[in-house]
Amino acid sequence: MMPEIPYKTYLAESEMPKAWYNVKAHMKGAHDPFLNPATRKPCAADELKRVFCDECVEQELNDADESIPIPDGILDFYKMFRPSPLVRAYFLERALDTPAEIYYKFEGNNTSGSHKLNSAAAQAYYAKAQGLKRITTETGAGQWGTALAMAAAFFGLELDVFMVKVSAEQKPHRREVIRTYGANVISSPSDTTAAGRKILAEFPETGGSLGCAISEAVEKAANTKSCRYVLGSVLDHVLLHQSVIGAECKAAFDKYGVAPDVIIGCCGGGSNFGGLIAPYMGDRLQGKNNIEFIGVEPASCPSLTRGKFAYDFCDSARITPLAKMYTLGCGFMPPSAHAGGLRYHGMSPIVSRLYNDGYIKAIAVEQKAVFDAAVTFAKCEGILPAPESSHAIRAAVDKALECKRTGEKKRILFGLTGTGYFDLAAYKKYNDGEMSDNVPTDADLQKGFDTIPII
Amino acid sequence: MMPEIPYKTYLAESEMPKAWYNVKAHMKGAHDPFLNPATRKPCAADELKRVFCDECVEQELNDADESIPIPDGILDFYKMFRPSPLVRAYFLERALDTPAEIYYKFEGNNTSGSHKLNSAAAQAYYAKAQGLKRITTETGAGQWGTALAMAAAFFGLELDVFMVKVSAEQKPHRREVIRTYGANVISSPSDTTAAGRKILAEFPETGGSLGCAISEAVEKAANTKSCRYVLGSVLDHVLLHQSVIGAECKAAFDKYGVAPDVIIGCCGGGSNFGGLIAPYMGDRLQGKNNIEFIGVEPASCPSLTRGKFAYDFCDSARITPLAKMYTLGCGFMPPSAHAGGLRYHGMSPIVSRLYNDGYIKAIAVEQKAVFDAAVTFAKCEGILPAPESSHAIRAAVDKALECKRTGEKKRILFGLTGTGYFDLAAYKKYNDGEMSDNVPTDADLQKGFDTIPII
Numbered sequence: 001m002m003p004e005i006p007y008k009t010y011l012a013e014s015e016m017p018k019a020w021y022n023v024k025a026h027m028k029g030a031h032d033p034f035l036n037p038a039t040r041k042p043c044a045a046d047e048l049k050r051v052f053c054d055e056c057v058e059q060e061l062n063d064a065d066e067s068i069p070i071p072d073g074i075l076d077f078y079k080m081f082r083p084s085p086l087v088r089a090y091f092l093e094r095a096l097d098t099p100a101e102i103y104y105k106f107e108g109n110n111t112s113g114s115h116k117l118n119s120a121a122a123q124a125y126y127a128k129a130q131g132l133k134r135i136t137t138e139t140g141a142g143q144w145g146t147a148l149a150m151a152a153a154f155f156g157l158e159l160d161v162f163m164v165k166v167s168a169e170q171k172p173h174r175r176e177v178i179r180t181y182g183a184n185v186i187s188s189p190s191d192t193t194a195a196g197r198k199i200l201a202e203f204p205e206t207g208g209s210l211g212c213a214i215s216e217a218v219e220k221a222a223n224t225k226s227c228r229y230v231l232g233s234v235l236d237h238v239l240l241h242q243s244v245i246g247a248e249c250k251a252a253f254d255k256y257g258v259a260p261d262v263i264i265g266c267c268g269g270g271s272n273f274g275g276l277i278a279p280y281m282g283d284r285l286q287g288k289n290n291i292e293f294i295g296v297e298p299a300s301c302p303s304l305t306r307g308k309f310a311y312d313f314c315d316s317a318r319i320t321p322l323a324k325m326y327t328l329g330c331g332f333m334p335p336s337a338h339a340g341g342l343r344y345h346g347m348s349p350i351v352s353r354l355y356n357d358g359y360i361k362a363i364a365v366e367q368k369a370v371f372d373a374a375v376t377f378a379k380c381e382g383i384l385p386a387p388e389s390s391h392a393i394r395a396a397v398d399k400a401l402e403c404k405r406t407g408e409k410k411r412i413l414f415g416l417t418g419t420g421y422f423d424l425a426a427y428k429k430y431n432d433g434e435m436s437d438n439v440p441t442d443a444d445l446q447k448g449f450d451t452i453p454i455i
Numbered sequence: 456m457m458p459e460i461p462y463k464t465y466l467a468e469s470e471m472p473k474a475w476y477n478v479k480a481h482m483k484g485a486h487d488p489f490l491n492p493a494t495r496k497p498c499a500a501d502e503l504k505r506v507f508c509d510e511c512v513e514q515e516l517n518d519a520d521e522s523i524p525i526p527d528g529i530l531d532f533y534k535m536f537r538p539s540p541l542v543r544a545y546f547l548e549r550a551l552d553t554p555a556e557i558y559y560k561f562e563g564n565n566t567s568g569s570h571k572l573n574s575a576a577a578q579a580y581y582a583k584a585q586g587l588k589r590i591t592t593e594t595g596a597g598q599w600g601t602a603l604a605m606a607a608a609f610f611g612l613e614l615d616v617f618m619v620k621v622s623a624e625q626k627p628h629r630r631e632v633i634r635t636y637g638a639n640v641i642s643s644p645s646d647t648t649a650a651g652r653k654i655l656a657e658f659p660e661t662g663g664s665l666g667c668a669i670s671e672a673v674e675k676a677a678n679t680k681s682c683r684y685v686l687g688s689v690l691d692h693v694l695l696h697q698s699v700i701g702a703e704c705k706a707a708f709d710k711y712g713v714a715p716d717v718i719i720g721c722c723g724g725g726s727n728f729g730g731l732i733a734p735y736m737g738d739r740l741q742g743k744n745n746i747e748f749i750g751v752e753p754a755s756c757p758s759l760t761r762g763k764f765a766y767d768f769c770d771s772a773r774i775t776p777l778a779k780m781y782t783l784g785c786g787f788m789p790p791s792a793h794a795g796g797l798r799y800h801g802m803s804p805i806v807s808r809l810y811n812d813g814y815i816k817a818i819a820v821e822q823k824a825v826f827d828a829a830v831t832f833a834k835c836e837g838i839l840p841a842p843e844s845s846h847a848i849r850a851a852v853d854k855a856l857e858c859k860r861t862g863e864k865k866r867i868l869f870g871l872t873g874t875g876y877f878d879l880a881a882y883k884k885y886n887d888g889e890m891s892d893n894v895p896t897d898a899d900l901q902k903g904f905d906t907i908p909i910i
Binding site for chain 1: 461463465467468534535536546564565566568605609627628634635636830833834835837838839874876877879880882883885886
């Protein structure tokens with residue numbers, strides 16, 4: 001007999017996961033090491049610790065332990081905005097008239113508006129525990145900057161957020177949330193760093209870029225006493241922190257004695273998808289399940305489906321270590337009309353390796369279809385989704401419609417990473433019928449590939 | 456022994472209230488009837504049913520039944536965004552170093568961003584059940600318009616939202632959320648109604664007003680087939696729907712065998728406060744508790760603390776029935792520098808009567824102090840509160856600090872009605888040090904009192 005699944009499942013405080021899930025413990029060999037950009041030799045832990053907090057570096061390099069305990073100070077912080085609900089999308093199922101069961105894990109019910117707070121909480125905690133006074137980061141759209149500002153305020157750390165200038169101007173409200181949490185927002189490029197001054201001298205009118213903002217944040221951290229730099233995606237330790245999403249999903253499903261047949265997540269840098277699938281992927285790698293894992297990326301920035309598996313810089317300014325990952329080239333620029341987020345040129349090394357080894361499928365979806373699904377979802381389920389999350393909604397809806405054709409009662413889980421409250425300019429474009437699809441040509445991609453360094 | 460209270464309590468689906476709580480059943484006699492604006496005689500049910508949905512009118516006039524069952528169709532909708540969490544504010548308690556226990560009921564975890572959805576869901580359901588095709592309403596800041604758009608989309612109703620022109624222009628994102636849910640947003644005054652055309656002819660450059668938007672929405676409903684008008688606050692049936700907030704609070708506290716000593720809510724039209732206190736107030740009226748109920752209003756719009764208990768129009772355009780309530784006069788305009796919401800000139804007749812009878816205390820707070828409390832709360836508890844809700848936060852913090860001085864371990868509950876994601880222009884003003892307090896002088900108030908009709 002099928003168990004009765006309520007619309008929402010919130011774990012009780014006592015049921016919340018006490019450990020993160022390190023999927024690398026079950027991957028065949030660690031993924032390829034980071035390379036020092038100057039020497040092109042593997043980065044030593046000490047090199048990384050000059051940039052990142054010590055404990056994050058330890059986690060970054062830990063390929064052995066499946067279970068990594070979450071410190072009490074982070075568990076406390078998690079209680080502020082977790083557990084997130086696992087929702088059975090009964091209304092969406094009804095609207096689609098599908099025999100499939102659709103579930104989503106909703107990570108947007110916090111003021112940062114996304115899952116980013118899971119890692120911000122951890123990284124701010126470790127910075128504080130290490131005795132640091134200050135951290136730096138960059139932010140584009142602003143979700144990560146908001147999340148880290150909340151965490152820094154909670155743990156009493158000073159924070160400098162280098163916000164891409166054009167974003168700071170186009171999204172003044174995001175900037176204001178970050179300021180409200182007490183962080184210092186600096187439009188990038190700025191005259192506060194050598195990197196910023198150099199760009200400003202060359203391109204006085206530039207609106208900035210994530211690459212430039214990363215350069216400034218890293219430089220500021222390196223030149224400031226008791227300070228480190230913090231990154232919100234891509235890296236293994238970020239995926240580790242995000243595994244709390246998957247761990248909560250599994251705990252909730254286990255209560256009902258069921259498991260998903262398909263798990264779907266949107267993929268930008270890969271931290272949400274990697275975190276969502278972690279425990280189920282760990283089981284899969286041990287031959288304990290046969291779940292279909294699907295990463296969804298925008299057709300305009302198709303790193304998994306059309307990229308190359310190669311060493312590349314993590315930033316467009318070419319100052320970070322090199323990572324082995326699926327990449328469109330650190331110089332790739334997604335089409336400017338793209339409104340749907342997930343604009344990163346590369347992909348988490350863990351997700352990249354799992355994809356390369358055949359454990360993950362990837363699909364690319366076009367933005368009009370993404371917003372179609374977003375609006376259907378908003379009307380059925382009452383949550384206005386972030387454009388990024390809506391990539392996963394699109395794929396989940398398509399999978400449910402496929403089940404309608406085949407009659408299969410598959411259990412579909414997708415990650416609803418965030419809300420779209422600060423993305424209404426994109427929704428306006430869609431509502432006004434002014435949204436276009438933007439798929440790069442092979443020639444566009446080749447320009448990006450030409451920027452991948454030859455190792 | 457004190458029970459262990461978790462950080463958050465979510466009722467299970469099976470524990471969610473199945474009925475609303477009608478506090479009027481325990482009030483000494485019904486409150487004074489609405490008066491027809493033309494005849495100044497009590498409105499008959501049939502008159503009201505030309506404007507409002509039949510079932511809402513029945514509820515409006517029901518002074519007898521304590522418990523009014525929530526129809527299944529509304530219970531289903533409630534599952535989409537309820538239960539809302541009852542949160543023990545451990546982090547705020549720690550920051551204030553108070554012996555008091557602070558709890559808040561958080562109603563902002565839905566896309567409308569506030570408690571308004573509780574009544575929007577009910578009113579849209581009843582419109583649909585009555586066989587209507589269309590509803591109309593007005594919206595100022597946009598929370599109510601968003602809530603009703605969500606409900607109309609869910610139940611498949613057409614919706615016209617008359618949005619105060621200056622709000623539609625200053626808050627284009629709010630407007631866009633409403634459009635995304637499929638509602639028709641009309642900037643008011645518009646040329647689609649006689650009322651709008653009249654105002655436009657007289658004042659071509661006007662930015663509109665809530666009074667004018669109400670006139671247009673009521674006229675549109677009256678002149679449209681299969682259509683009624685829907686209101687988001689003040690009225691008894693709206694407070695009834697909002698009693699789900701208090702009923703969930705009571706169910707959660709009852710699980711732990713405890714009850715609050717103080718209940719605090721912000722007061723604009725009174726629907727949130729009236730809903731929050733309903734079941735506890737019902738017990739109080741029966742002599743079963745001695746809870747301190749505190750309504751908090753802005754010092755700039757002090758209808759309870761400085762208003763008159765009199766018959767007045769519910770709108771500034773003087774087209775609605777007259778209600779007996781605390782009022783500053785339907786022509787009162789709060790100071791323009793006021794950023795904190797709760798700008799309504801009157802107060803729910805139920806709340807007004809309870810206040811007049813001495814069951815409720817009222818305090819007025821100034822806006823800088825409100826934003827101080829909002830930011831403290833945001834940093835401790837992780838939620839950026841709506842300015843409206845922050846009035847309650849201010850009062851709860853002050854009460855907790857009073858307990859610190861006296862050593863009392865009071866249990867304080869306040870209503871956190873919504874999030875401030877669309878109020879960042881106000882936060883910017885605060886962050887930039889440009890927010891001022893604005894308390895009307897006695898002469899300002901007298902101008903408003905002069906607009907109260909003589910009955």
